[in-house]
Amino acid sequence: MSLAGVSCLVTGAGGFLGQRIVRLLLEEEKELAEIRTLDKTFSYEARRNFTNFKGQTVVKILEGDIRDATFLNSACQGVSLVIHTASIIDTLGLVEKQLLWEVNVTGTQLLLDACVRSNVQHFIYTSTIEVIGPNYRGDPICNGDEDTAYKSTSGFPYAQSKRLAETSVLKANGQVLKDGGIFLTCALRSMYIFGEESPFLQNHLDKSLLNKNVYLRISRKEALVNPVYVGNIAWAHIQVAKALRNPEKAKHIKGHFYYISDDTPHMSYADLNYELSKELGFGIEPHPPMPLMMLYYFALLLEIVSFLLRPFVKYIPSTNRHLVILLNTQFTFSYRKAWRDFGYVPRYKWQEAKQRTSQWIASVIPQRREYLKNKAA
Numbered sequence: 001m002s003l004a005g006v007s008c009l010v011t012g013a014g015g016f017l018g019q020r021i022v023r024l025l026l027e028e029e030k031e032l033a034e035i036r037t038l039d040k041t042f043s044y045e046a047r048r049n050f051t052n053f054k055g056q057t058v059v060k061i062l063e064g065d066i067r068d069a070t071f072l073n074s075a076c077q078g079v080s081l082v083i084h085t086a087s088i089i090d091t092l093g094l095v096e097k098q099l100l101w102e103v104n105v106t107g108t109q110l111l112l113d114a115c116v117r118s119n120v121q122h123f124i125y126t127s128t129i130e131v132i133g134p135n136y137r138g139d140p141i142c143n144g145d146e147d148t149a150y151k152s153t154s155g156f157p158y159a160q161s162k163r164l165a166e167t168s169v170l171k172a173n174g175q176v177l178k179d180g181g182i183f184l185t186c187a188l189r190s191m192y193i194f195g196e197e198s199p200f201l202q203n204h205l206d207k208s209l210l211n212k213n214v215y216l217r218i219s220r221k222e223a224l225v226n227p228v229y230v231g232n233i234a235w236a237h238i239q240v241a242k243a244l245r246n247p248e249k250a251k252h253i254k255g256h257f258y259y260i261s262d263d264t265p266h267m268s269y270a271d272l273n274y275e276l277s278k279e280l281g282f283g284i285e286p287h288p289p290m291p292l293m294m295l296y297y298f299a300l301l302l303e304i305v306s307f308l309l310r311p312f313v314k315y316i317p318s319t320n321r322h323l324v325i326l327l328n329t330q331f332t333f334s335y336r337k338a339w340r341d342f343g344y345v346p347r348y349k350w351q352e353a354k355q356r357t358s359q360w361i362a363s364v365i366p367q368r369r370e371y372l373k374n375k376a377a
């Protein structure tokens, strides 16, 4: 089954994952009728790449806000597939909770409403493992799957907003469209995503450049996770979009969520940073700055200080309890259900994903050094 003749809307298409999904769609689905790329802003490069596309698919750029219902109504007109990646990611609490809610929760609901009004048939939501955890106790999961029971207690706003949005998406499945058709939805719970252009990798790289090319040990060695390469999570979106067009496969997929990982070896977040850069001469600190328990209470102390200062000044600590637990809890998931239900297999092997990402890191080092030098001056 291909996406021939389909008109597709990708939200967040100017972002790290969204751009990769659009690129892969254009490369792999040459008979796609149209891709509408929606984002609040597009970088110069993203805009140039989309507008210079020479294939048969029509590529349109829609710059606007996911909170704008009128804009969403016109963006969805004539579209049969929506891939919704637009979101605010906030692991530190930098963004006001209200804005996070408006974009991640209300924005998703407005988009679902626009889809039903415009007879969009298929909706794929980019969710995250953070909707399940880790919980505040740091209970580990090893090779979990969609049936793994887990007491999710994280009250961190980003995780909560993604959980609520995912619930609305899955609840919307089966709604009757204006033309009498049935709306089919699903969600892909992505692991942490690495790859070329990753803003998180760039941030860790900057910190290591400031630390004499040594990565900070932000997580314990034993806190194994299984990040996913950006090309593979993008590929999973395309695989599930195709499968939703097949009524036999759609029967299993509709209204469900799937964990998407790949064959990246299980390692801690800190060790992933190191693994991707060690051949470029980078090192990593051997130990975390303090024992885990102490780190947790240090983060709590910083949160208390931030709370007490709130009436006078906005102080966002560089860490918090949620982040300490997230970075230090074993949390790995298998993609076997995605394989079983829609034939997802990673498109890029670990060695290739690693090589592509390392090459990108090598290519940005000179400009990052320059940027950091100017910032310090």
Ligand SMILES: NC(=O)c1ccc[n+]([C@@H]2O[C@H](COP(=O)([O-])OP(=O)(O)OC[C@H]3O[C@@H](n4cnc5c(N)ncnc54)[C@H](O)[C@@H]3O)[C@@H](O)[C@H]2O)c1
Binding pocket: 011, 012, 013, 014, 015, 016, 017, 018, 038, 039, 040, 041, 064, 065, 066, 067, 084, 085, 086, 087, 088, 089, 103, 107, 126, 127, 128, 129, 162, 190, 191, 192, 193, 194
């Ligand atoms: N990066 C990860 O490690 C990771 C892991 C799991 C899940 N996810 C999910 O994947 C999706 C994409 O993440 P990403 O890493 O590409 O992040 P990103 O920040 O690069 O992309 C998100 C895009 O959404 C857009 N956006 C934000 N607010 C908007 C608004 N009001 N209106 C329109 N567009 C708006 C941003 O401009 C941005 O381009 C998100 O839904 C995120 O929750 C990411």
